[in-house]
Amino acid sequence: MFCGVNVTSEIQIKIRNFDPIERDVVDSVVRRAWAELIDLMPQGDQLAARLGALTEHADQSEVIVAELNGQIVGTVGYVGAHQPKPDFFQADWPMVRMLSVAPGHRGLGLGKKLLEECIARARRDDAPVLALHTTAVMKAAQRLYFELGFQQIKELPLLFGVPCGLYTKAL
DSSP states (O other): OEEEEEEETTEEEEEEEOOGGGHHHHHHHHHHHHHHHHTTSTTHHHHHTTTTHHHHTGGGSEEEEEEETTEEEEEEEEEOTTSOOOTTSOTTOOEEEEEEEOTTSTTSSHHHHHHHHHHHHHHHTTOSEEEEEEETTOHHHHHHHHHTTOEEEEEEEEETTEEEEEEEEEO
């Protein structure tokens, strides 16, 4: 399913649904995007072991990819209401999972477009809010979340050894 195209200068960005045959490519993007965070987390080895979770749970979510000039360089999961998710999310909240943009392709607005697609899908589903969880080590992601209207509603237990917060955006 095609979700949108934005053409700026010589850069073509396409946001679309993941195809299961792209699993290895998407997993590679996630691993590269999160690699720098592993060293910042006391339990980063546990995070490293879970970096295939986005595509592993594709049957319980909508995996969205960002293509730049035909190459997949970003991805995110949109987990709808009443789908399996951590207990600190309300069952009727959709959530954002593992927003990832490959190094070397950051700063082009890909993360923002992926997050905006999640927001659009939550609105499509008539959700009251869209939720996510994040840590302070994810500085660029947190700036993006605040820019798009997410607010921290509570602190959560440590995630891979670092403080974590639950964020929502009212829709």
